[in-house]
Amino acid sequence: MERSKYIIALAIVFISVVQLKASYKADIYNAYISSNMGKWKKVIDEMNQQKIKSNEFVLELLNYQYGYIAWCIGNDKDKLAEQYLELGFENLEKLEKSAYKLSMVNAYKSAFYGYRIGINPFKAPFIGPKSIECAKLSIKQDEKNPFGYIQFGNAQFYMPAIFGGSKTVAIEYFSKAEKLMEIDAESIKFDWNYLSLVALIGQAYSETKQYNKAKEYFDKILIVEPNYLWVKDELYPELLKKIN
Numbered sequence: 659m660e661r662s663k664y665i666i667a668l669a670i671v672f673i674s675v676v677q678l679k680a681s682y683k684a685d686i687y688n689a690y691i692s693s694n695m696g697k698w699k700k701v702i703d704e705m706n707q708q709k710i711k712s713n714e715f716v717l718e719l720l721n722y723q724y725g726y727i728a729w730c731i732g733n734d735k736d737k738l739a740e741q742y743l744e745l746g747f748e749n750l751e752k753l754e755k756s757a758y759k760l761s762m763v764n765a766y767k768s769a770f771y772g773y774r775i776g777i778n779p780f781k782a783p784f785i786g787p788k789s790i791e792c793a794k795l796s797i798k799q800d801e802k803n804p805f806g807y808i809q810f811g812n813a814q815f816y817m818p819a820i821f822g823g824s825k826t827v828a829i830e831y832f833s834k835a836e837k838l839m840e841i842d843a844e845s846i847k848f849d850w851n852y853l854s855l856v857a858l859i860g861q862a863y864s865e866t867k868q869y870n871k872a873k874e875y876f877d878k879i880l881i882v883e884p885n886y887l888w889v890k891d892e893l894y895p896e897l898l899k900k901i902n
Contacts, residue, residue: 683848686722690850691886695729702726706745713758716749720766723749725850728769731776739777746770761800768792768809772816786821789813804835808855811835815862825866832859853879857889860897869901 682701689697702722708715723746730739747770753763771789775782790813796806811831817823835855839846846852860875876894879886 682718682722686725687848687850690725690853691883693887695726698722698726698729702742713753713756716752717759717762720746720749720753720762721851724766724769725854727773731773736777739773743770743773743777761796761803762805764792764796764799765803765805765809768796768806769812772809772812776816782821786813786817802838804838804855805851807831807835807838811858815858825862829859829862829866832862853883853886856882857886857893860889860893864893864897864900869897872897873901 682705685701686698689695689701702719705715705719705722711719723742727739727742727746730736730742746766750763750766750770753759768789771785771792774785775789790810793806793810793813796803796809800806808831811828814824814831815828832855836859839849839852839855856875856879860872860879863869863872863875876889876897879889880894884890
């Protein structure tokens with residue numbers, strides 16, 4: 659009888675954790691498509707306050723920190739970006755010590771080094787190579803992990819051509835990541851990372867003046883998620899102006 663109660667209790671805890679994880683993912687997705695970053699911040703703060711964090715939980719939290727820091731930098735909120743960047747590096751250290759999904763760890767390391775450059779461009783000569791090496795290592799550790807390709811693509815996309823950056827190479831790596839993500843159609847449903855990647859490919863095509871390809875990607879993303887405000891209200895209208 660006692661054993662049965664124990665099993666039932668474990669099952670309840672497991673179901674609660676699964677529901678909580680699904681809730682976080684849904685909240686982040688809705689915050690992303692509606693550009694509600696206050697809601698996004700609330701989720702990561704709530705997750706950070708959890709006393710017991712499994713490696714899987716920390717990796718999920720890292721993904722949301724990764725997205726939020728990028729938004730902070732893009733909106734001139736450098737102090738806030740630095741605050742969450744430090745928390746992100748602490749979480750990376752925990753996962754690295756546990757040797758947990760090291761390809762993902764190195765992908766986020768690559769991104770976070772890139773964020774440090776975004777906050778202080780003068781660090782680029784010192785940190786830039788670290789970002790690229792971490793992206794390469796991520797790909798080497800797991801050739802089926804799209805995040806490694808995304809980060810190498812990001813390095814190429816944002817690096818000035820005079821220092822070796824190439825938006826054409828970026829598109830190649832983003833496209834590899836896209837194909838890997840689309841292998842599992844269920845996993846990319848309501849996934850902000852997939853929407854972000856497709857939008858980024860559209861931007862890259864637009865910036866290389868391949869406007870028809872850019873439109874193709876923006877059309878694709880609005881079929882998947884018609885309420886994605888950033889593409890619907892900003893990127894798509896800007897592209898149509900360029901075409902016309």
